Amino acid sequence: MAFPRYLVSFDSRRLLHQFTDVLVIGAGIAGLRAALEVPEDLAVLVVTKDRVTESNSSYAQGGIAGVMSPEDRFENHVEDTLVAGAGLCDRGVVDLVVREAPNEIEKLVSWGTQFDLENGTLALTREGGHSHRRIVHALGDATGHEMMRAVITRAKAAPNVLIWDDSFTVDLLTDAGACVGAIVWRPGVGKVLVWAKQVILASGGCGMVYRETTNPPVATGDGMAAAYRAGAELRDMEFMQFHPTVLYVAGSSRSLISEAVRGEGAYLRDIHGERFMLKDDPRAELAPRDIVSRAIFRTMERTLHPNVYLDLSHLDPVLVRNRFPGINRVCRQFSLDITKDRIPVRPGAHYMMGGVTIDSAGKTTVPNLWAAGEVSSSGLHGANRLASNSLIEGLVFGALCGRGAADSARKMPDLLRVPRLSHKVIIEDPAGFIDLADVTNSLRALMVRKMGIVRDRGRLDEAAHDVGFWCRYVLAREFDDRVGWELQNLLTVSRLMIDAATRRDESRGTHYRSDFPKHNDTVWGQRHVVSPGLEVLG
Ligand SMILES: Cc1cc2nc3c(=O)[nH]c(=O)nc-3n(C[C@H](O)[C@H](O)[C@H](O)COP(=O)(O)OP(=O)(O)OC[C@H]3O[C@@H](n4cnc5c(N)ncnc54)[C@H](O)[C@@H]3O)c2cc1C
Numbered sequence: 001m002a003f004p005r006y007l008v009s010f011d012s013r014r015l016l017h018q019f020t021d022v023l024v025i026g027a028g029i030a031g032l033r034a035a036l037e038v039p040e041d042l043a044v045l046v047v048t049k050d051r052v053t054e055s056n057s058s059y060a061q062g063g064i065a066g067v068m069s070p071e072d073r074f075e076n077h078v079e080d081t082l083v084a085g086a087g088l089c090d091r092g093v094v095d096l097v098v099r100e101a102p103n104e105i106e107k108l109v110s111w112g113t114q115f116d117l118e119n120g121t122l123a124l125t126r127e128g129g130h131s132h133r134r135i136v137h138a139l140g141d142a143t144g145h146e147m148m149r150a151v152i153t154r155a156k157a158a159p160n161v162l163i164w165d166d167s168f169t170v171d172l173l174t175d176a177g178a179c180v181g182a183i184v185w186r187p188g189v190g191k192v193l194v195w196a197k198q199v200i201l202a203s204g205g206c207g208m209v210y211r212e213t214t215n216p217p218v219a220t221g222d223g224m225a226a227a228y229r230a231g232a233e234l235r236d237m238e239f240m241q242f243h244p245t246v247l248y249v250a251g252s253s254r255s256l257i258s259e260a261v262r263g264e265g266a267y268l269r270d271i272h273g274e275r276f277m278l279k280d281d282p283r284a285e286l287a288p289r290d291i292v293s294r295a296i297f298r299t300m301e302r303t304l305h306p307n308v309y310l311d312l313s314h315l316d317p318v319l320v321r322n323r324f325p326g327i328n329r330v331c332r333q334f335s336l337d338i339t340k341d342r343i344p345v346r347p348g349a350h351y352m353m354g355g356v357t358i359d360s361a362g363k364t365t366v367p368n369l370w371a372a373g374e375v376s377s378s379g380l381h382g383a384n385r386l387a388s389n390s391l392i393e394g395l396v397f398g399a400l401c402g403r404g405a406a407d408s409a410r411k412m413p414d415l416l417r418v419p420r421l422s423h424k425v426i427i428e429d430p431a432g433f434i435d436l437a438d439v440t441n442s443l444r445a446l447m448v449r450k451m452g453i454v455r456d457r458g459r460l461d462e463a464a465h466d467v468g469f470w471c472r473y474v475l476a477r478e479f480d481d482r483v484g485w486e487l488q489n490l491l492t493v494s495r496l497m498i499d500a501a502t503r504r505d506e507s508r509g510t511h512y513r514s515d516f517p518k519h520n521d522t523v524w525g526q527r528h529v530v531s532p533g534l535e536v537l538g
Contacts, residue, residue, distance in 0.1 A: 011422040016192045020045040021409040023196035025169045028055035030373025030394035031202030032155045037402025040160045049168040060144030061258040063137035065388040066101030072132040085382020086509040093379040097396045104395040113150040127259045127387040129288045135388045141326045172230040175419045179369035197412045198405035205374035206493045210349035211444040214256040220486040221493035223375040227356045231533035233365040236354030238500035238511045243350035244292040248307040255330045266312045271305040290510045293347040297453045309342035353381040362401035372397035383509020425478040456515040460502045500529040
């Protein structure tokens, strides 16, 4: 099917304009780190579609990985990352991120992030797939909240950084194939054309394509879909990481129960109380996420029970309460005492490894467009992300993009004229009504059933058929609010994910095909599934 180039009609002669040197789309860790790297003589505009505190980054719990202890070495962190990535990591990128990690963590400390300390030095914990203790954390299990508090304060104080919150980026503007800015919808104003010398996409992931997800509602893949419409290459869209342990209590908002809980010794048990991970993997509860998620999926099928349980009752209750105050608080709302009661959990979509292809400097395939963080595919994670490697990716690539975009912007003349750009959405049946909430719920349920933890050709074909059908009439519309644009983006991203999952007829990392349960290195070795950018379709 043909995807539209733009979701909305516009004419550059008729709309309000805003000019900046660097436009940053997204105010999570990648976006704000990028903004803070741009020297003060250049103007930066950061746009975010919600409050500045609403991002995946703010909800991060476990922490940030980096080699910070004398017992650990860069080579160990590189090796652990490569093992998790199942042959699809870019070794040069892994090496770059791992070596930059300690500097970025120290920078966060210098900006006022209060990481947890032990005997006066940074307290380090260990998570699944890590061979050493190397995860720094804050406020026990509220690392993202504390880190973002410090970074937001810093960005708000920066004289050259302007933040527009509640401002939805609908599309990237391109002229002669190069990115020149974005169409941004602002409350009380409507569509504004933002013209920028360089644009950094840092709009995060797309967990909301699934009914069960750890991600907050902002994670609807807008940046991935907008980049695709603008002609950027995306890759690895079949690789969605499911977090094995998401709180499964009716009425709870599917809170994540951090990996660090298992790192501190919690057990996974089935409905009958059996520790099923012992049979599945020698690393038991500390096996990589995809292995734990699939073991839970199989256990739920075997026991005909919709969840399994986390058990912390054998651990020191004081340690448990101090180390996991957030999880303790959430569980108490549902009368669960985490030091005694078993916590019901099941897997939920957590982290998208794929995204907009970038090189080792953060450049996308569209001139003047950069990308950092979860929206991008840098080559760090390969087919599976090692726990706590994503905040550090956002920091390292945010800084690289900020520096690179600033250098490029400095070489360009100030924008005094805007190109004449326009687009008209042609609607065949403008009077027809679509229940957007119904389509959104149907899509998210379908993705769990047919494009979830275990996939096969039959289910993928059914998913492609249904999503293709919904795309035909939802993408042919023009909406004037966030709900409609988000659904259009969710559908676009789902299409790309299903297509990539269908094409990869093997199992690797988080992508498991029950009809092709093994790796196929002969065909798929180092190969990525690439979703090439669209030609402009008008
Ligand atoms: C519950 C949870 C726990 C996690 N724990 C950890 C952890 O312990 N360690 C770790 O390394 N990783 C963790 N992760 C993953 C990590 O948080 C994310 O991968 C990372 O924060 C992504 O950062 P980002 O800057 O790329 O995107 P985000 O932080 O998601 O920021 C995206 C920004 O883009 C904005 N945006 C999106 N679309 C638009 C649009 N159309 N217009 C304007 N703005 C837009 C959003 O509003 C937001 O400001 C966790 C994730 C979750 C959900």
